[in-house]
Amino acid sequence: MKESYEIAQPLLAWYRQNARDLPWRHTQDPYAIWVSEIMLQQTRVAAVLGYYARFLTALPTVADLAAMDEDKLMKLWQGLGYYSRARNLQKAAQTVMADHGGQFPQSVEGLKALAGIGDYTAGAIGSAAFGLQTAAVDGNVLRVVSRLLDCHHDITLPATKKEFTAWIEEQLPPAGDDMRQFNQAVMELGATLCGPNAAPQCAGCPLQGQCLAHSRGTAEKLPVKAPKKPRRKEERTVFVLTCNGKVLLRKRPATGLLAKLWEFPNVEGHMDETAVAQQLQSWGITPVQWQKRLTATHIFTHVEWDMVGYCVEVADVDALPKSWVWADGALHDHAVPSAFGRFVETL
DNA sequence: AAGCCGGGGGC
DNA sequence: GCCCCAGGCTT
Structure with missing residues (x-):
């Protein structure tokens, strides 16, 4: 010293x-x-x-x-x-x-x-x-x-x-x-x-x-820092599905981005209304009223999500996929990351 | 050594 | 847009 x-x-x-x-x-x-x-x-x-x-x-x-x-x-x-x-x-x-x-x-x-x-x-x-x-x-x-x-x-x-x-x-x-x-x-x-x-x-x-x-x-x-690499973009379609004041959420995987947090169901790619209807059908979900389509972008450190979201009132569902839940609209008990903030606002 | 992992504020 | 932020873990 x-x-x-x-x-x-x-x-x-x-x-x-x-x-x-x-x-x-x-x-x-x-x-x-x-x-x-x-x-x-x-x-x-x-x-x-x-x-x-x-x-x-x-x-x-x-x-x-x-x-x-x-x-x-x-x-x-x-x-x-x-x-x-x-x-x-x-x-x-x-x-x-x-x-x-x-x-x-x-x-x-x-x-x-x-x-x-x-x-x-x-x-x-x-x-x-x-x-x-x-x-x-x-x-x-x-x-x-x-x-x-x-x-x-x-x-x-x-x-x-x-x-x-x-x-x-x-x-x-x-x-x-x-x-x-x-x-x-x-x-x-x-x-x-x-x-x-x-x-x-x-x-x-x-x-x-x-x-x-x-x-x-x-x-x-100063300081000198090496330039950072460009981030990739991902297009996703987000489903904000509501029923009697509840909203459908699913839990993300235990590893990787936003691990173990809750999210609105979403799939890769940008879908039009026809494709969304087919996707809902494949999940066994029946739309009751189409309410809104909106877009949102969220930037992470190494990836950017370009999202299109569909807000749909749906009929009650008999058998929900595993790890899917009906959450209260205030999301009091579910941690939803900020990436979905624009969609949370619609609730 | 490089990639992955959030979100926001300042410019 | 791009920068950075009282970094750590994994491969």
């Missing part, structure tokens, strides 16, 4: 004056910090705040989470995305209860052994909850370090992350209260002054004097 803290000292001083007031910064409860870190993976702070408060109210302890009904858990997570996070969260909670007596492992290695906790999250929890001397390198940190070092290596490469992690490790303060805040401080800088979109606000930066990108005028060109 470095014997001087040329980065940590000014950074921590700035952080203590300028840190945003975020709920997970008021606790040292590893459970609450863990929940926040999982929710924050690839997700903005603003999007997490409401979910976080509601989640901890519903499930205040790791024991509550471990025992939660899975469908209700998915309903709590509905709309937040990356749903495997929620399932891994519960799996890890059950591991903590079964293998660790309800107490969180207090080492980086122990944390990393839990489902859904990788390098970044183990470091973030270990430092914030236990004051461990460990790095936590996320997208914010990669951006900040690339600028501090004026390093033009591709930050999507594992080698670059290792390189930056090693540099951060040289800057760490000793274990304890400073470490509880150090990783938060680097990320805070990356989330506020040293952000990705607008030009970095170097004038107010506590590390301006030590930033090579600033002194060389390259800050706005």
